[in-house]
Amino acid sequence: MITKEDVTAMILAAKKQAGMTWDGIAEKIGMSPIWTHSAAMGMNAFPADKAALMATTMGLPQGAEDALTESPTKIWEQAVPTDPCIYRFYEIVGVYGPTLKAIIQEKFGDGIMSAIDFDMSVTRVENPKGDRVKVEMSGKFLAYNNW
Amino acid sequence: MITKEDVTAMILAAKKQAGMTWDGIAEKIGMSPIWTHSAAMGMNAFPADKAALMATTMGLPQGAEDALTESPTKIWEQAVPTDPCIYRFYEIVGVYGPTLKAIIQEKFGDGIMSAIDFDMSVTRVENPKGDRVKVEMSGKFLAYNNW
């Protein structure tokens, strides 16, 4: 039985051999690069049609589509991530978390931004002082229920 | 001597009594709401001119400006934040951290998004299926130095 870990390894190998980019793969299956990478890593489940497209695009063997459509169990080992590129985002949550909460509640009332009904993108923005990474997140506002 | 904690309490009390919003305060001092809240909470330092404006806007006593301009020591107690509104951002870093890293490195090469040369905004986006929280971050790309 092919596992999600197996498929991830197959995708990474195929991507390397073909010299593809996540942008390119994403375009082929009609999804965003962020979602495509995340699902390829096994952190999101492919809908059946996208799994089929992915299998074709990457030349995956039979049984791989099945693994791609399974609901993943999302596990991360490091409560505080050590990789500098990921840690900076953790730091932003630490420094600005209470601010995000305060501004969201000022604009929407008591509630949260969903991390499930959620999308995100990363763009390169040219800048003479040094190009910038632009991250855009969008999540549905969910108001606390009072009952 | 007035501490940063004292000033934060004064600002919150003045804001409540005057019925102001962070948007309103931010506009008065010519800064963004996210930065204004964060600096008011003592997680960022006010430049001298902004401290003066803040003191006037909020009716702060003498000595408060000094505290506003001090470099803060940024401490958060909870490695994993429990408040649901803040936790969702932590969860996004956990689930999508490796993806953010992969896409940034595909677009820029080996490096990180700065959390220091950094800005962020929160917007309310109307949507018939439920309004959405839009968070936009922008940080300078920093390439790893090889020496």
Next chain:
Amino acid sequence: MITKEDVTAMILAAKKQAGMTWDGIAEKIGMSPIWTHSAAMGMNAFPADKAALMATTMGLPQGAEDALTESPTKIWEQAVPTDPCIYRFYEIVGVYGPTLKAIIQEKFGDGIMSAIDFDMSVTRVENPKGDRVKVEMSGKFLAYNNW
């Protein structure tokens, strides 16, 4: 300025002196006992009308309503709760968490039960072998977004 902690203490003192129950208080303000206790403990925010009712019911001083309506920051200190009554629920999440996930995904597809658009009740069920605690939770299903 009256804080949420102050109001919690006032409510507990008033409840004790008046010999009231959470069931009784909940009925007076037209909310459920679970929500009422949680909001009185400062873990949920009262809507303005419920805050007014609560202030009247418990004989709270001026300024208390304000505190009741503030958005709380939900913090718990113990990652693993030690109190036996609370620990048993933690144990249920530990033992049955993967099962809850599997059954929810079998019935709904890939997603989660919301803990925000959520309600809960506790009932005493008589039983000749020893009465039973019945806990009912209901949360909106949220499907993962694919984008």
Next chain:
Amino acid sequence: MITKEDVTAMILAAKKQAGMTWDGIAEKIGMSPIWTHSAAMGMNAFPADKAALMATTMGLPQGAEDALTESPTKIWEQAVPTDPCIYRFYEIVGVYGPTLKAIIQEKFGDGIMSAIDFDMSVTRVENPKGDRVKVEMSGKFLAYNNW
């Protein structure tokens, strides 16, 4: 010797191949879906007759029944679960734990809800605003002994 982990893998493979659901398997062995999944995962022990039924239903090899009836050692690795679907239940315990305790003690006196003499179900409840997950738990009340 077949271990509990081996049997779990066999059950998952057989279930997939046969296109069965936990509801379907549970019905075949005359138990609830929650208990069936949990026991199949090795977090509960099958009584001898249910082990025999399970072996027949899933086409398990000889020796598997033995493993199904062994008392499991219930271990979970993550004190704070990261999977969003499981975390939401952890969050409910964090936010509402003291409330569950207070209401149980108001209704029953000083004691706990048993997590051993315990059962649970999950139901899908249709709702025009979005279907809801209904979780029902029932545990025997255990009063603290005074001696």
Next chain:
Amino acid sequence: MITKEDVTAMILAAKKQAGMTWDGIAEKIGMSPIWTHSAAMGMNAFPADKAALMATTMGLPQGAEDALTESPTKIWEQAVPTDPCIYRFYEIVGVYGPTLKAIIQEKFGDGIMSAIDFDMSVTRVENPKGDRVKVEMSGKFLAYNNW
């Protein structure tokens, strides 16, 4: 309002001044020394009649009985206790925990010893090679429910 912490301090002071022992206090209120100490420390709740006896025995002020009868929230700060006398018991659980489980399950089937329907005693046993501490625990066996 007198808290459980206040009453504990009062009891300790009165006990010291009167030169009483836990054995003596326990006898006066007709309970065991272990339970009496534990309840006096605020880790168990006194039934009304025992609270009245305790108040008389220790000369507690009005309001103290109320505090004695409240359901305690049982919190311990150190996941691994450092005091050598307490650590040795933690060590016994670490070394012999799996053995206690195996022997209980051999004698009773799959289940646990209740820590709620539970009692314990400590006795001094004379021994020429050095006196021994005898600890006896008794808890109701609870079988796992299958449903």
Next chain:
Amino acid sequence: MITKEDVTAMILAAKKQAGMTWDGIAEKIGMSPIWTHSAAMGMNAFPADKAALMATTMGLPQGAEDALTESPTKIWEQAVPTDPCIYRFYEIVGVYGPTLKAIIQEKFGDGIMSAIDFDMSVTRVENPKGDRVKVEMSGKFLAYNNW
């Protein structure tokens, strides 16, 4: 070279095949069931004569006796054990630890109960309200040295 882990696995397999109990094995080697299980699990060392008896009783291969007599390194991975049957004992230490300390010191003076010069037993006690688990521990009292 046969390790302690190897021998444990051999003993468990032999016990299963022969349908033996820990009580039965313990009787055969003239030791208590608790100690026998613990030593078989590799948490205690067999004296040479007991190792020989154990090897005969369980039909162990040459070299196994050696492993049985080695001093074990006692390691447990979970600072807070998750298995409910073991956790209840951890909970007892958490709730009653300070009480055990106070009563031991009242009866013996300042010191501890040894966990090394120590023995323990588990008995089933019939009871019309539900049979009870009786755990008896006995450890030598060790007084703190003053020098």
Next chain:
Amino acid sequence: MITKEDVTAMILAAKKQAGMTWDGIAEKIGMSPIWTHSAAMGMNAFPADKAALMATTMGLPQGAEDALTESPTKIWEQAVPTDPCIYRFYEIVGVYGPTLKAIIQEKFGDGIMSAIDFDMSVTRVENPKGDRVKVEMSGKFLAYNNW
């Protein structure tokens, strides 16, 4: 009521004012410097006669002797001590712990060195390459009981 913390503070103040050393104080009460400091810090209990001597030597007020003779609860906050002078001893336990165990068991059989029936001294040893700290520990060997 004077607590152990109060007495510690009194002793430190008196020691400073009188310009005494731990060596000097220890000599006055006829105990070793290590034990004297430890007991003065509240980590060991004074026998009655030593408490009386200590009270005289340090000019402690009435009630202090009582506190000195109480059994302490030995708590340290840092599982890994940060102070460099203390950390080095922690490091020695980390690096040489398995070696201490192996050599003790080679010389004595399976068992431990008691940390209760225990004494320790610190001496300054002159050395032309730099003076050395000599630490001598002596603890009773305790053999594991087999039963």
Next chain:
Amino acid sequence: MITKEDVTAMILAAKKQAGMTWDGIAEKIGMSPIWTHSAAMGMNAFPADKAALMATTMGLPQGAEDALTESPTKIWEQAVPTDPCIYRFYEIVGVYGPTLKAIIQEKFGDGIMSAIDFDMSVTRVENPKGDRVKVEMSGKFLAYNNW
């Protein structure tokens, strides 16, 4: 390539087969037993001549000497060691750490005992009340630099 772990296993096997003791091995290579065990476990590096002697003494294959002379990376997994024999030393650091620091500083001034320029021995001391473990440590005093 032979690793340090490989050599450790070879040494332990050869020691067992030859019925040697650490005392005996240490004498053969002209080092102390503590250092010899520690270096054999891979927690210290052998100087070239001692590695050659060790290889001869234990009959190690070619390539083993190389591994013995490599600088080890000293890692221990358990911040708080669970083995009772090792834990007692950890406990001594916890209870007496501040005392060791105070006495060292009284005798030497502000500084530490080196754990690098360091040696240690373990001796068995006969005693009619039970033999005692004597541990002697000697480390160079290092004064804090002021600059």
Next chain:
Amino acid sequence: MITKEDVTAMILAAKKQAGMTWDGIAEKIGMSPIWTHSAAMGMNAFPADKAALMATTMGLPQGAEDALTESPTKIWEQAVPTDPCIYRFYEIVGVYGPTLKAIIQEKFGDGIMSAIDFDMSVTRVENPKGDRVKVEMSGKFLAYNNW
């Protein structure tokens, strides 16, 4: 009695009022800025003559010199520091720690750089691409003792 914490607060207040810098204070007492700040924060002890100079420079009250000369207990609360400026140094130790070890051992043999016989400086280095922070550390090499 003036504590080290008291003196730190006095120094910070006096420094602010006088508009001094750490560079300026360090020059006045003839020490480096890094050491001066560290000792002023209570993380190092002043030699008597430097304490006297510091007291004069900062206008400290009587008794302050005493506190400045006391050996500090060096405690930091956060195993992983959250302040971004401090975290970056922690990150450098995480990423380059094994490299520092390898290069030190290549150049010196098996041993460490002392953190006690140690000094450090921070300099601003002008650079057209952005000024740089230069940190220079110097510590005595300590070879592991073999005995």
Next chain:
Amino acid sequence: MITKEDVTAMILAAKKQAGMTWDGIAEKIGMSPIWTHSAAMGMNAFPADKAALMATTMGLPQGAEDALTESPTKIWEQAVPTDPCIYRFYEIVGVYGPTLKAIIQEKFGDGIMSAIDFDMSVTRVENPKGDRVKVEMSGKFLAYNNW
């Protein structure tokens, strides 16, 4: 596919066989020893030309260059490193972290030293009292953005 771990092992083996030093390898590829070791360990990525030089210098097989140029995920397992040589650097960050921050901010204003636009060297400095390790770090100053 050759992974970064594979290449690290190949490099270490080749280095040993050829009797090379990090200094020597670094010189051959025209980089510093610190960076070379770090990149060889898989904690930094080789630019294409340096990867080619490294492959030639160390005699690496085809496919190795690819692995050398991949962006690494920088993970360290021990939040507090145990190896004494690495721990001393951790200790320096603990003791002097707040001082580094204070002096950097005095010299540069509010901001940090980059750990990305960063270089470091280690030198041996002869000294009659014992040679010293000199560590020099240089990182770009990054000012906090105010927006």
